[in-house]
Amino acid sequence: MTEPATRDRAASAPRPALLTVDDDPAVSRSVARDLRRRYGDEYRVVRAESGEAGMEVLRELKLRGEQAAVLVADHRMPGMSGIEFLEHAMDLYPQARRVLLTAYADTDVAIDAVNVVDLDHYLLKPWDPPEEKLYPVLDAQLEAWVASAPRPVVETKVVGHRWSARSSELREFLARNQVPYRWFTSDGPEGRRLLEAAGLDERAVPVVVTTEGEVLAAPSDAEVAARVGLSVEPAAEFYDLVVVGGGPAGLSAALYGASEGLRTALVERTATGGQAGQSSRIENYLGFPDGVSGSQLTERARRQALKFGAEIVMTRDAVGLEVAGSARAVRFADGSTVGAHTVILASGVAYRELDGPGFAALTGSGVYYGSALTEAPACRDHDVYVVGGANSAGQAAMFLSRTARSVTLVVRGASLASSMSHYLVEQVTTNDRIRVLTRTEVVEAVGDGHLERLVLRDCDTGARQTVDTGWLFVFIGAAPHTGWLEGTLARDEHGFVRAGHDLLVDGHVPASWPLDRPPYHLETSVPGVFAAGDVRAESAKRVASAVGEGAMAVMLVHRYLEQL
Structure with a gap:
């Protein structure tokens, strides 16, 4: 038997x-x-x-x-x-x-x-x-x-207010880190039952219940990460290479560094993927003729980097770069550091925030920055507004148009052609559910607890109009997260890191450069520290170029290490 x-x-x-x-x-x-x-x-x-x-x-x-x-x-x-x-x-x-x-x-x-x-x-x-x-x-x-049969998926539970900014941030954090979760509103029957079982009330939300039944009331991202299986502490004190930022450039650098035998650690503030990871569909990336979502692409890259032995450390906010002889150290917000022979800066950029009445107060309560994927299901049969004229805005508009009643794309420029890929312009302009308002800007958000109306302004005439909507998704500009490098690395007037030829003054190496050789192509003003992807001044701001620069930076890391 x-x-x-x-x-x-x-x-x-x-x-x-x-x-x-x-x-x-x-x-x-x-x-x-x-x-x-x-x-x-x-x-x-x-x-x-x-x-x-x-x-x-x-x-x-x-x-x-x-x-x-x-x-x-x-x-x-x-x-x-x-x-x-x-x-x-x-x-x-x-x-x-x-x-x-x-x-x-x-x-x-x-x-x-x-x-x-x-x-x-x-x-x-x-x-x-x-x-x-x-x-x-x-x-x-x-x-x-x-x-x-697949392994069982036991989901984390999140209980929160529908129009809570922190609840929205937590859901975004879990979704972007590929952590399965189920969302319950605090005023719904199951949400109330979970809060009662935890001995809490609505004042404690957002509440996270882990798969082991542990209750986290109003937790930080780091607390959640540590409980859902994400790595939050470097395993060692010193590496051959530390990569700061987990977007396409950072993942590429970690993958190639680890696959070529370098002890490699990647540190990321929020989630791997960066802005690309939030894209609903990328159709012009080499090798994917039918397109691929940003989350799928970056999740594959993350698994591939881990396969080769790269270490990925989450919820680590870099606040300083220290130089001590041939060693480089990245200092984190909690005061700890991780050292390395070399560092690749690949922290990418963040969407700029709208400046005007109501936007800050309603962020996460109808006003969202780059979170179309997470919030899209709730937009079904609603009128949605998207601000921005580049690919990320166009991709979000196309994605939202699948279920929204209408999508209005608000663009300050005279046309989409100057900032959006041609294939995407054609898709947007031929979509019956998408309306494009050029030479227009959003100047005010109005609502009691959540977004209810927007005020639009005509850039040419100054005329204003008020529209009813509960949904605004913002994809404007590119603000590099480089303030922590002030006084350490050379940056341009917009905060992007200068590297390679951009460091030269009238074609000559600046007097502050400490080595006999000129900087390598992606090398910053500190030898052994490289910049790749969108954070670098004059970069192409495309996924493919970021991936290429991540790989190229590792090649230059090898060249630098050979001279130590």
């Missing part, structure tokens, strides 16, 4: 379900009894006495993130037959094994069902003794399920 199949699961994960559906209570109890006797230690046996009740059980399991391993249904049931039940169940649990209970007279029907619902097996009633006629069949089905 073979032992029941088991699978390697986390101790906190609920047991997968074995669901039996039969309208005869006696048969239902008999099936459940035999299943519990054999499989009760590893699987949770659940029974239902109709197809409709069985579907309700599956919906509840799906909502809780639990798994269904085997479905056993009687063929002859009123209302919904066993075949019909198994066919519907495939939509919720396509990988669950499907077994039909049938009488000898219905054998032909059971055989035909193999082609209809991809039936895995059928059992003739009665199956006594179960050791010979039931358990061998179920053992085989469970072994097959274990080999193919």
